[in-house]
Structure formats: structure tokens, C-alpha cells
């Protein structure tokens with residue numbers, strides 16, 4: 001499946017961003033049930049981001065080589081700045097998303113997986129079953145999220161207002177993308193407040 005469309009106001013003064021979304025599910029890709037992964041990813045990111053976004057979406061089965069090939073294509077050919085996957089992170093025999101992601105890595109970013117499991121433990125005791133990883137490939141950040149559609153918003157947004165707070169992983173994404181030479185990602189603070197050191201913050205757009 002291929003879909004590359006641009007949404008939002010490209011003339012709003014924010015850097016354009018290319019985002020790859022990959023839903024990894026045997027049953028959704030075979031049409032046994034309707035995919036909810038891509039819509040959930042896109043819905044949350046559309047709320048959270050102020051940049052104009054070009055989306056590149058793929059719905060694929062849990063096949064390790066196919067997942068790696070998709071990630072390579074999104075980064076090397078489609079020039080995505082950020083790629084988010086959903087599904088295939090658990091312990092079942094066909095859950096191979098972390099292996100497929102590590103196979104295309106230049107660098108591992110273990111903090112994302114650690115933080116996601118911390119956040120998810122606030123929602124489900126089975127959070128420890130998710131082996132999600134994040135990696136850098138070239139100038140792109142690739143992050144695995146769990147397959148439950150509701151886990152997408154849970155891990156990206158966290159529980160910033162709970163006691164104690166649990167910052168969502170997306171708060172660290174914009175500065176990570178800065179550091180690898182990508183576009184300056186700006187968020188709606190009401191959905192997700194991006195964390196950057198003061199010296200890395202650009203003047204806000206009016």
C-alpha cells in the first residue's frame with residue numbers, strides 16, 4: 001500500500017516534515033480486520049504537530065525482511081525524517097518488528113523503548129511484553145510502538161499531568177530530529193510539549 005499526500009498549511013512558516021507510518025499486522029494487511037494503526041498514528045500526529053506534513057503510509061504483514069525493506073525504502077528513497085511503526089513488538093513467534101528495525105540501524109536509541117515501557121506500565125501490566133526499539137538510520141529517526149491502537153496515543157502523549165507525571169516519548173522527538181540534521185519540528189503544547197535545551201529553541205512563529 002502506498003499513500004503520499006500532503007496535509008496542513010504549507011505556507012504557515014514551519015519546516016515541512018516527511019513522516020513514514022507503518023502498520024505491521026498479519027490480519028489487518030490481509031483484510032481480516034480493518035487497520036486502525038495508520039488512522040490512530042495519523043490522528044495523534046495531526047493534533048500534535050504544527051508543521052506541514054507529507055505522509056508516507058504502509059500496511060504490511062509481520063515478515064522480517066519485508067519490514068526491513070519497507071523501513072529502508074521510507075528512509076532512503078522516500079526521504080522520511082521520522083518513521084513510526086505499530087505492531088509486532090511482542091514475544092509471539094511472528095512478532096519481529098524490533099529485529100527488522102535493528103537490522104537497518106546506524107545507531108540504537110534505547111531511551112525511547114525504556115520510556116515507552118515505563119509509560120505503558122501505567123496503563124497495562126503487560127507493558128513489559130513489548131520489546132519496542134528506536135534507531136537512527138541516516139538522517140531519520142525510526143520508532144516502534146505497540147500494536148494495540150490505543151497504545152499509540154498512550155505512549156506518544158504519556159500522562160504529563162498525572163502524579164507523578166510520565167512524559168510521553170514524543171516530547172523528545174523534535175530535539176532528536178534536530179540533532180540528526182532533520183527539520184525543526186514544532187508541537188502544539190496543549191497536546192505534547194516538546195523538550196529542547198534553551199540554546200536549541202528557535203524564536204516562536206507568530
Ligand SMILES: Nc1ncnc2c1ncn2[C@@H]1O[C@H](COP(=O)(O)OP(=O)(O)OP(=O)(O)O)[C@@H](O)[C@H]1O
Nearest residue numbers: 023025026027028034035036037087088147148149
Ligand atoms: N493494525 C491493527 N488494526 C486494528 N487492531 C489491531 C492492529 N494491530 C493490532 N491490533 C489489535 O491489537 C491486538 C494486539 O496486537 P498484536 O500486534 O499483538 O496483534 P497480533 O495478535 O500479532 O495480530 P496481527 O498481527 O494479525 O494484527 C490484536 O490482537 C488486535 O486486536
Ligand SMILES: Nc1nc2c(c(=O)[nH]1)N[C@H]1C(S)=C(S)[C@@H](COP(=O)(O)O)O[C@H]1N2
Nearest residue numbers: 087088089090120126130146147148151154
Ligand atoms: N500503552 C500500551 N502498551 C502496551 C499495550 C497496551 O495496550 N498499551 N499492550 C501490551 C501487550 S499486551 C503486548 S503483547 C505488547 C506487544 O504488543 P504488539 O505485539 O502488538 O506490538 O505491547 C504491550 N504494550
